[in-house]
Amino acid sequence: MTRESEWQLALPLTLAYAAFFLVPLGLLIAVSAFGDDRITTLDGAQWRKFLGDPFTWKVIVDTVKLGGLTVAATSLIGYPLALVYLGAGPRWQRVILFVVILPLLTSVVVRTFAWIVILGREGVINQAVLWLGVSPAPLRLLQTEHGLVIALTQIEMPIMLLPLLSVMSRMDPNLRDASAGLGASKWRTLVRVTLPLSLPGLVAGCMLVFASATTAFISQFVIGGNRLVYLPLIIWQQSLVVYNWPLASVAALTLLVSVGLGVAAIAAVGRRGRAYAV
Amino acid sequence: MSHRRSTRREFLAAATVTLGSLALPRPALAKGSVTAAMYPGTWEEAFRAHVTPALKAAHDVDLEMTPLFAVDQIAKAQASRGAPPFDAFVLDPGPRVTGIERGLFEKFDAKRLGNLARLPAGMTDEYGVTVAAQVVGIGYNPKKLPKPKSWTDLLKDPWVSRLGMTGFQTTYGTVSIIEIAKQFGGSETNVEPFFVEIKKVLPKVAAIGAPASMPALFQQGQCDITYTNTQTVATLRGRDVDIEFVKPESGAVAFFTTMHITRGSREQENAYKYFDTVISAPVQSALMQPPNNFIPVNREVKLAANLPMASLDEMAKFVKHDWSKINPLRAGWIERFNKEVAK
Numbered sequence: 001m002t003r004e005s006e007w008q009l010a011l012p013l014t015l016a017y018a019a020f021f022l023v024p025l026g027l028l029i030a031v032s033a034f035g036d037d038r039i040t041t042l043d044g045a046q047w048r049k050f051l052g053d054p055f056t057w058k059v060i061v062d063t064v065k066l067g068g069l070t071v072a073a074t075s076l077i078g079y080p081l082a083l084v085y086l087g088a089g090p091r092w093q094r095v096i097l098f099v100v101i102l103p104l105l106t107s108v109v110v111r112t113f114a115w116i117v118i119l120g121r122e123g124v125i126n127q128a129v130l131w132l133g134v135s136p137a138p139l140r141l142l143q144t145e146h147g148l149v150i151a152l153t154q155i156e157m158p159i160m161l162l163p164l165l166s167v168m169s170r171m172d173p174n175l176r177d178a179s180a181g182l183g184a185s186k187w188r189t190l191v192r193v194t195l196p197l198s199l200p201g202l203v204a205g206c207m208l209v210f211a212s213a214t215t216a217f218i219s220q221f222v223i224g225g226n227r228l229v230y231l232p233l234i235i236w237q238q239s240l241v242v243y244n245w246p247l248a249s250v251a252a253l254t255l256l257v258s259v260g261l262g263v264a265a266i267a268a269v270g271r272r273g274r275a276y277a278v
Numbered sequence: 279m280s281h282r283r284s285t286r287r288e289f290l291a292a293a294t295v296t297l298g299s300l301a302l303p304r305p306a307l308a309k310g311s312v313t314a315a316m317y318p319g320t321w322e323e324a325f326r327a328h329v330t331p332a333l334k335a336a337h338d339v340d341l342e343m344t345p346l347f348a349v350d351q352i353a354k355a356q357a358s359r360g361a362p363p364f365d366a367f368v369l370d371p372g373p374r375v376t377g378i379e380r381g382l383f384e385k386f387d388a389k390r391l392g393n394l395a396r397l398p399a400g401m402t403d404e405y406g407v408t409v410a411a412q413v414v415g416i417g418y419n420p421k422k423l424p425k426p427k428s429w430t431d432l433l434k435d436p437w438v439s440r441l442g443m444t445g446f447q448t449t450y451g452t453v454s455i456i457e458i459a460k461q462f463g464g465s466e467t468n469v470e471p472f473f474v475e476i477k478k479v480l481p482k483v484a485a486i487g488a489p490a491s492m493p494a495l496f497q498q499g500q501c502d503i504t505y506t507n508t509q510t511v512a513t514l515r516g517r518d519v520d521i522e523f524v525k526p527e528s529g530a531v532a533f534f535t536t537m538h539i540t541r542g543s544r545e546q547e548n549a550y551k552y553f554d555t556v557i558s559a560p561v562q563s564a565l566m567q568p569p570n571n572f573i574p575v576n577r578e579v580k581l582a583a584n585l586p587m588a589s590l591d592e593m594a595k596f597v598k599h600d601w602s603k604i605n606p607l608r609a610g611w612i613e614r615f616n617k618e619v620a621k
Binding site: 058059116122123142225234243244 | 349487
């Protein structure tokens with residue numbers, strides 16, 4: 001196969017993307033331009049209604065904030081675990097990898113419902129809180145933002161760790177030894193050598209977690225309930241309960257743009273971080 | 279040359295085998311099948327246990343089920359016009375009205391049901407047949423709370439601080455909120471008094487959850503009182519959860535679950551056989567027993583003692599709603615609910 005014809009290898013995937021992503025996206029944009037739920041009047045009224053409502057902006061901000069908090073929590077907890085992985089021998093590395101992948105073997109629905117049992121009024125955490133006397137009454141954890149972030153942190157952790165561990169395992173250990181040999185402290189080696197080298201994995205993990213947490217409808221609705229309203233809930237209500245597909249399309253495109261901007265921002269931070277490290 | 283000959287010979291042999299296999303007698307196949315949309319969970323399990331074998335035995339028809347909630351069925355049928363994703367709907371009144379308005383059903387001929395005479399009057403129309411009833415009231419934990427009397431008790435102490443609520447996404451949630459609104463001067467088309475009253479007690483409410491998570495929230499003690507239907511109460515009791523059903527003073531709400539033939543279905547004959555099997559006395563009787571706990575519609579079925587009525591005629595006394603009036607308002611109510619209860 002000549003170099004010129006190599007592009008043909010990518011043709012099936014390109015066609016699949018065109019058929020199953022670009023065409024539906026085009027349809028979504030087209031439907032969103034209609035003003036009524038019967039899709040007859042082309043006047044963009046749903047866009048004006050949706051974006052003109054201050055509540056919508058609160059929902060957009062809350063959705064992006066949820067993604068941001070989950071990214072922060074998964075990075076803060078996940079990165080030290082990745083460092084433990086880096087310092088462990090091959091056998092322990094396999095054990096850590098298995099533990100990281102383990103939650104992925106259970107359906108997200110099951111994991112989410114398990115969090116009801118853990119975070120509930122009579123759940124494990126509240127029983128411990130009451131037993132230790134930390135609080136006289138059970139804490140409200142379900143249907144609160146911090147409860148949801150706790151659950152999402154566990155649910156999204158594998159997709160933060162997998163790219164991070166992949167990059168860490170390819171890191172040349174001689175570089176860290178050289179840093180130590182040249183007199184750098186452990187902390188300095190972490191900040192000036194390990195962190196910059198692992199940055200591509202961290203950035204990839206953050207992007208995946210952000211995109212996944214902001215769109216995690218089941219977890220958001222089951223753990224957050226109706227007290228916490230995020231864009232996926234509005235898409236579900238409009239498309240499946242009241243059949244206002246133009247408004248559902250508007251909300252879906254808003255989510256797409258919000259997630260896209262969030263991911264772009266993470267990528268930009270990653271690029272700046274790399275520039276700083278160099 | 280020899281290579282070409284051998285290829286042709288192989289081709290002929292393969293073709294003969296293929297054609298021959300088509301002509302061979304096949305193992306006994308059913309006279310056909312029908313694909314029915316089915317509520318996931320209790321309904322799907324109960325239908326698999328009782329309707330599937332009964333339909334096979336009576337008509338030699340295989341029942342294939344697609345688990346979908348009522349609203350999902352309407353959305354899916356609407357999105358795939360011309361190629362129906364299933365032959366039969368099972369719907370609550372709200373989505374049923376939407377289906378009628380959007381022309382998603384075939385015209386229904388009740389005379390084709392052998393068990394028609396065994397149904398009370400008004401259980402069939404030109405759109406479909408009623409297969410079960412649902413009764414909505416209050417479910418509470420008698421070990422944690424005193425017995426509530428009315429819908430308004432839900433918003434008072436000590437009940438309100440243990441209350442679990444859902445919004446307008448479900449039929450039972452919508453009718454319960456309408457009933458609460460009525461007690462404060464509202465009506466079927468005016469739920470404003472509910473929003474006024476709920477705002478006063480909102481911080482106290484124990485849970486405002488996703489409909490699918492409500493049984494789990496009750497089971498985990500996150501809430502100890504909620505509006506719900508008798509079937510959910512019976513199912514939770516079957517799992518040893520402390521829950522009792524109460525008919526509010528102003529009356530419990532009743533609504534019917536109906537089945538319809540999808541427009542353009544190629545299995546209409548089998549769909550009628552399926553409906554007829556569902557409403558037959560033995561199947562209705564089996565569906566009424568725990569752990570299924572359906573409310574039957576066949577007059578020949580002797581009602582179980584734990585049902586909220588002694589006879590099907592009593593259903594006339596329950597509170598009913600006109601969903602053709604509710605549906606146009608529901609989108610606005612959902613939006614309002616989001617804004618009022620979201621933090």
